[in-house]
Amino acid sequence: MTPSERPRRRGRPTAPLLSQEKITAAAVELIEARGYTALTMAALARQLGVAPSALYNHVESKRQLLLWLQDHVNKEIDCSGFGDRPWDVALESWAHSYREAYARHSLLVPVIAVTPIAGSPHTVAMYETVAAGLRAGGWPDDQVMDVVVAIESFVLGSALDAAAPDDIFDVPGDQAPVLAEVVGARVGRDAARAAFDLGLATVLAGLRERLKALAG
Amino acid sequence: MTPSERPRRRGRPTAPLLSQEKITAAAVELIEARGYTALTMAALARQLGVAPSALYNHVESKRQLLLWLQDHVNKEIDCSGFGDRPWDVALESWAHSYREAYARHSLLVPVIAVTPIAGSPHTVAMYETVAAGLRAGGWPDDQVMDVVVAIESFVLGSALDAAAPDDIFDVPGDQAPVLAEVVGARVGRDAARAAFDLGLATVLAGLRERLKALAG
DNA sequence: CGGGCTAAATGAGCGACATTCATATTGCCT
DNA sequence: AGGCAATATGAATGTCGCTCATTTAGCCCG
Structure with a gap:
């Protein structure tokens, strides 16, 4: 059976699918489940149910994502x-x-x-x-x-x-x-x-x- | 003027062009001249006058190259x-x-x-x-x-x-x-x-x- | 002396990634 | 109603590390 392709909407959704919090949380989940080598922009987008390029409307670069993660980690110290x-x-x-x-x-x-x-x-x-x-x-x-x-x-x-x-x-x-x-x-x-x-x-x-x- | 293409030889050369010492030395030179971001396998091969794939007859991976560099650095401590x-x-x-x-x-x-x-x-x-x-x-x-x-x-x-x-x-x-x-x-x-x-x-x-x- | 094995090169090409871009859709503001 | 800005898509790009089939030349062995 062909996997029922989730019908991704094009264009602007009613409510934004992404935000700094959601992206950071998804990244943490990904890292805890499969380690840092699994943290790629593609995998992160997948985790969020979104195309990779969509991430770049919210985060400048992967480096910046790591800085968000840093701040997230530091919060727990x-x-x-x-x-x-x-x-x-x-x-x-x-x-x-x-x-x-x-x-x-x-x-x-x-x-x-x-x-x-x-x-x-x-x-x-x-x-x-x-x-x-x-x-x-x-x-x-x-x-x-x-x-x-x-x-x-x-x-x-x-x-x-x-x-x-x-x-x-x-x-x-x-x-x-x-x-x-x-x-x-x-x-x-x-x-x-x-x-x-x-x-x-x-x-x-x-x-x-x-x-x-x-x-x- | 077309740059006079250096006539690279195919096949086994009379004397090996590469060795651990030469590769490490070239890597150090590259790093000191242009920093670590410039240390790519392609650039390293270029520095040595050799095709990138030739490196892999002598070094397993870039990671191993970094270990050679480590040992080189440690020698100077x-x-x-x-x-x-x-x-x-x-x-x-x-x-x-x-x-x-x-x-x-x-x-x-x-x-x-x-x-x-x-x-x-x-x-x-x-x-x-x-x-x-x-x-x-x-x-x-x-x-x-x-x-x-x-x-x-x-x-x-x-x-x-x-x-x-x-x-x-x-x-x-x-x-x-x-x-x-x-x-x-x-x-x-x-x-x-x-x-x-x-x-x-x-x-x-x-x-x-x-x-x-x-x-x- | 000749035939094969092996070392060591070439260049084409692959797969993973991050990132960019043209385009599409939709809500909001005027 | 019209237009802009936000936010998604998917295709494309460029950079890397790395692999592979192939070529060439020296060396060893019969």
Whole structure:
């Protein structure tokens, strides 16, 4: 049987079929169902029941779509600690939440790391919250962004690392004996997670020390 | 005037025109001259005076080419501190060198973060050196890779950050007043560099403290 | 010495994508 | 009622990475 072709209407529909919200939601659905390689403009249009070219009435380019996705992801990052908890505690839970979000969206990392935040309202809101929290915690204005960027760099690097296969460091023991041994010494655990936890704890300890030195 | 078509030979040449070294070198040249977007298989073949399909007798895929590039880049990272300097000093200069290398090759970051190192001899050698250095510095085997990965995550995240435009955090002051202020408070400096230096110093301080606690 | 195997090139062409464009249809505003 | 703007369609385009049949030349082996 010929599949009953859905009779697509030509021309302007009564109500717009597309919008930023619908497109972003469909993209998220697609990614969660079939991963980032499945996110093509054609597949996205299909998901929305629309011709590929129709998307371009609403989104400038695929790159812009990724920025919408970024803002969507950032909306889910937990900044709630800033305000009611000490800056270091808030920073820690923010970093954890941030890493988890981008571990699931590591393909976005190289895009967002390089894109101005101005067009992304939730992203701006997040930075505002974090910056205000650090300032309230006693950090001088001219170091706040350095702290934010340093943590963020670590978080995004760790998110990439979390997307790596578990055996990424496996090597024949005769080529690199020490490496083979220390790699072997960490099997069993979630290695990427352990490295992140160690790194984050270390940075936070260092930051506390630094702020104390500034104040004292 | 018709450009004198170089008479390409068909069939097997007397001596191979291509090899891993030549291809990698040509790719580096191309990237340094015209950036990563110019690195296409066609352009690379052109650079080598060869048909695009000829490349595939020597390299499996573009992805593999990028891995060759990774190994080439890693060869230039300075690990000389390990062996003759204290572990923390060596780690610091390694991190600096590492970041500089990948700031110039940030497109490789998402690729290498996810690719097993086994096929890349210089990369393996680098990790072996670093692992041996940390062990010699007193780090227990089961934490060596966590330290390495933590530093590496920070370095790669910072390399991405270094590729970002300077105005990435610029926002209208009415939308995010605190953010606008703290961003304004760091103009003039190389912001990405400052964040990296602060982060690295902080991590190193934290690591020293942690190792002391382990020993004591 | 000659015949086949293999390495290494060529060029045509394919399939996936993002993106553009002419065109069509419809609602809204004047 | 007329016209404009919004929003869809589908065909077409250009760029890529990559494959394949074919060609040529050196090398090994009988």
